Amino acid sequence: MTGMFVNLPVTDLERAKAFYEAIGFRINPLFTDHNAACVVVEEDHSYFMILVRDYFQTFTDLPIGNPAEAPSVSTAIFVDSRADVDKAVEDGLAAGGSEGRPAADYGFMYQRQLSDPDGNLLEFGWMDPVAASQGPEAFANQQQA
Numbered sequence: 001m002t003g004m005f006v007n008l009p010v011t012d013l014e015r016a017k018a019f020y021e022a023i024g025f026r027i028n029p030l031f032t033d034h035n036a037a038c039v040v041v042e043e044d045h046s047y048f049m050i051l052v053r054d055y056f057q058t059f060t061d062l063p064i065g066n067p068a069e070a071p072s073v074s075t076a077i078f079v080d081s082r083a084d085v086d087k088a089v090e091d092g093l094a095a096g097g098s099e100g101r102p103a104a105d106y107g108f109m110y111q112r113q114l115s116d117p118d119g120n121l122l123e124f125g126w127m128d129p130v131a132a133s134q135g136p137e138a139f140a141n142q143q144q145a
Helices: 013-022 053-057 082-094 129-134 136-144
Strands: 004-010 026-028 036-042 046-052 074-078 109-115 121-127
Touching: 004 013, 004 053, 013 026, 013 036, 013 046, 013 082, 046 053, 082 109, 082 121, 121 129, 129 136
Parallel strands: 004 046, 074 121
Antiparallel strands: 026 036, 036 046, 109 121
16 A cells, blocks of 8 residues: 655644645544644545644754745646646635646646645646656647547
8 A cells, every 4th residue: 555645834724624625635534633634635545734833843853944935845636637627726716825827738738836825835737648648749649640
């Protein structure tokens, strides 16, 4: 079994939980308390742990940066359609997120960037199935045929 947990510092846990639920994820109450919440991105595989900053600090002796001022990671989440990309970002904007740059449309791939209310960067994307399995050149060849 492979699972991935991305830990994100947040300033307001309740606001962060509401944001992540608004973009289509759910909170796992079994791994949620006053310091942290487990956000299920993909059941049995991918999760965010949103941690209040003081609790996050207990995992490192290094200072925690402010992702709104100096992001150091961007988590890309690929979904099934361009419409799903747009819905996630629009729902995130309505829940207090922001979009720092315009959508990027490469033909075979479509991406939009969304920052949560604390400035943690998420990218929602869609990739054509041919490009995903065979590479962008295969997609281009398919378009020319």
